[in-house]
Amino acid sequence: MTSRSMEVYGAAPPAPANWTRTVNVGLLFVGLVLGVFFFWAFLARLDAAAVAQGTVSVESSRKTVQHLEGGIVRDIMVHDGDLVKQGAVLIRLDPTRIDSASDLYRTQLASALAQETRLLSERELKEELVFAKEVTDVADNPAVARAIEDQSASSRSSATICCRDCRWRRPRSPKR
Numbered sequence: 001m002t003s004r005s006m007e008v009y010g011a012a013p014p015a016p017a018n019w020t021r022t023v024n025v026g027l028l029f030v031g032l033v034l035g036v037f038f039f040w041a042f043l044a045r046l047d048a049a050a051v052a053q054g055t056v057s058v059e060s061s062r063k064t065v066q067h068l069e070g071g072i073v074r075d076i077m078v079h080d081g082d083l084v085k086q087g088a089v090l091i092r093l094d095p096t097r098i099d100s101a102s103d104l105y106r107t108q109l110a111s112a113l114a115q116e117t118r119l120l121s122e123r124e125l126k127e128e129l130v131f132a133k134e135v136t137d138v139a140d141n142p143a144v145a146r147a148i149e150d151q152s153a154s155s156r157s158s159a160t161i162c163c164r165d166c167r168w169r170r171p172r173s174p175k176r
Helices: 004-008 020-043 096-123 133-137 142-168
Strands: 071-077 091-093
Touching: 096 133, 096 142
Parallel strands: none
Antiparallel strands: 071 091
């Protein structure tokens, strides 16, 4: 408490010296709760069940076919009741979603490789960036072109800061 609150509220009341009554009340409460629980557990019926109708079928008679990533079904090649051989094509998926995801991942990879190129060139103190074939192959993509330009600009600014830093920290030659 601060001195101001001491003035407003006064001193805190002293703690009781005999706390056994409080402990006994707490133990009595815990004992009552446990007693009520055990009384309920002794009397409650747990043998009741939910009754429902159902049909039992052999698992091998019908199989569920599901694609791992999902997608849009373009063609269904079989119908209910057809016998199929192992390895037969059952459905054909529309490749649009997969192609767009592939392009997205290719772009992200190229951007990450461009950043890796810049970081390695900074570590090795190279002045020119030489991007990997995976980056230059998709350089016509606007996102990759922007990543290449950003990494090149960052490399130029880092080189400028490094050169300025080197001039400031150039060791002085000892006077003879």
